[in-house]
Amino acid sequence: EAGVTQFPSHSVIEKGQTVTLRCDPISGHDNLYWYRRVMGKEIKFLLHFVKESKQDESGMPNNRFLAERTGGTYSTLKVQPAELEDSGVYFCASSQDLGQANTEAFFGQGTRLTVV
Amino acid sequence: AQSVTQLDSQVPVFEEAPVELRCNYSSSVSVYLFWYVQYPNQGLQLLLKYLSGSTLVKGINGFEAEFNKSQTSFHLRKPSVHISDTAEYFCAVTPGASGGYNKLIFGAGTRLAVHP
Numbered sequence: 447e448a449g450v451t452q453f454p455s456h457s458v459i460e461k462g463q464t465v466t467l468r469c470d471p472i473s474g475h476d477n478l479y480w481y482r483r484v485m486g487k488e489i490k491f492l493l494h495f496v497k498e499s500k501q502d503e504s505g506m507p508n509n510r511f512l513a514e515r516t517g518g519t520y521s522t523l524k525v526q527p528a529e530l531e532d533s534g535v536y537f538c539a540s541s542q543d544l545g546q547a548n549t550e551a552f553f554g555q556g557t558r559l560t561v562v
Numbered sequence: 563a564q565s566v567t568q569l570d571s572q573v574p575v576f577e578e579a580p581v582e583l584r585c586n587y588s589s590s591v592s593v594y595l596f597w598y599v600q601y602p603n604q605g606l607q608l609l610l611k612y613l614s615g616s617t618l619v620k621g622i623n624g625f626e627a628e629f630n631k632s633q634t635s636f637h638l639r640k641p642s643v644h645i646s647d648t649a650e651y652f653c654a655v656t657p658g659a660s661g662g663y664n665k666l667i668f669g670a671g672t673r674l675a676v677h678p
Contacts, residue, residue, distance in 0.1 A: 450605065479665070488566070489606075489652065489668040502665065537606065551666065553598075553606035 448472065450554035452538050458560045464526040467557045471520070471540030477501075478521050479541075479551065480513060484534035492536075495521060528561045535559070564589040566653050568669035576677050577645055583638040583672045585653030593655040595636040596666065597627055601649045609651070612636065623647070648676045 451470040459465050471478045480492040492511070493503040497518035506513070510529070515521040525532050535558050539551040569584040587593060597609040610621025617629040627638045636653060650673050654666040 481666075481668075486670070488670040489654075489666075491665050491667070494665060539606075550608050550611075555603070555605040 450538055450540050450552050452536075452554035452557050454557060455555060456558045456560075458562060459528055461530055461561055462527045464524065465528055465559060467523040467525075467536050467559070469521045469523070469538030469540075469554060471538070472542075472552055475540035475542050475552075476518070477541045477543075477551075478515060479539040480521070480523055481537040481539065482534050483537065483556075484531070489537065492523075525559075528559075530561050533559055533561045564591075564593065564655055564657070564667050566655055566667055566669035568651075568653050568672050570672050571670065572673045572675065574675045574677060575643055578642045580641050581639065581643050581647075581674065583651050583653075583674065585636045585638065585669060587634050587636065587653070587655050589634070589655060589657075591657055593657060595627075595629060596654040596656070597621065597625070597636070597638050598652045598654060598668075599649045600652065600671075606652065609638070643674070643676050645676050645678060647674060649674060 453468045457465055476497050478495040481489050483489040491505040493513055494501045495515045498515050512524045535556040537556045539553045541551040565588050567586045575581045595612040598606040599609050600606050609625050610619050612619045612629045620626045625640050627636055629636050650671045652671050653669040656666050
């Protein structure tokens, strides 16, 4: 069974440019999460999809970030325009059952974004 | 608000020595507790979790953790480490009971370096 897949693994862009990160969750997982780790600090929650709907987007830093999950399958996270402080590792995770803490969230390898 | 503190950013240890990685959390509600590991160039992998019941939790790769409610701690231990345990370890919490939701709050991580 394929795990959570993220593309690209690395991205280097200039300040002001646009970048789109993609996450393919495990097939059949309705729940999809985005997290971010900035500069070796703690990993912080960004948002949570249930199928195609945003369940919780309380962690999104500002309106330069746009997340979508068309058709409830893969998700994209667009940063437009990118700023230096957006650099970090963006993780995606998926899980099967909503509201069940005993359901494991599976994480992807992350996308390392560097804004120069 | 919930928060997680990992008291050591780096822990060097010799192979076959015991190790303890410390984690304290703050929360006004009951929580579920997790330890994740990130090996180089890989995603986050669940090591173990505490939901309820016995306060001593055993996980994969010989790791265990003990939930201490009075000290709000969830320290991770291994009696004898291997070179392959070199990785970054993350402690995380999520609201328990009425929460039961996979939105994780992470600590800043502890880099375990096992030396021969």
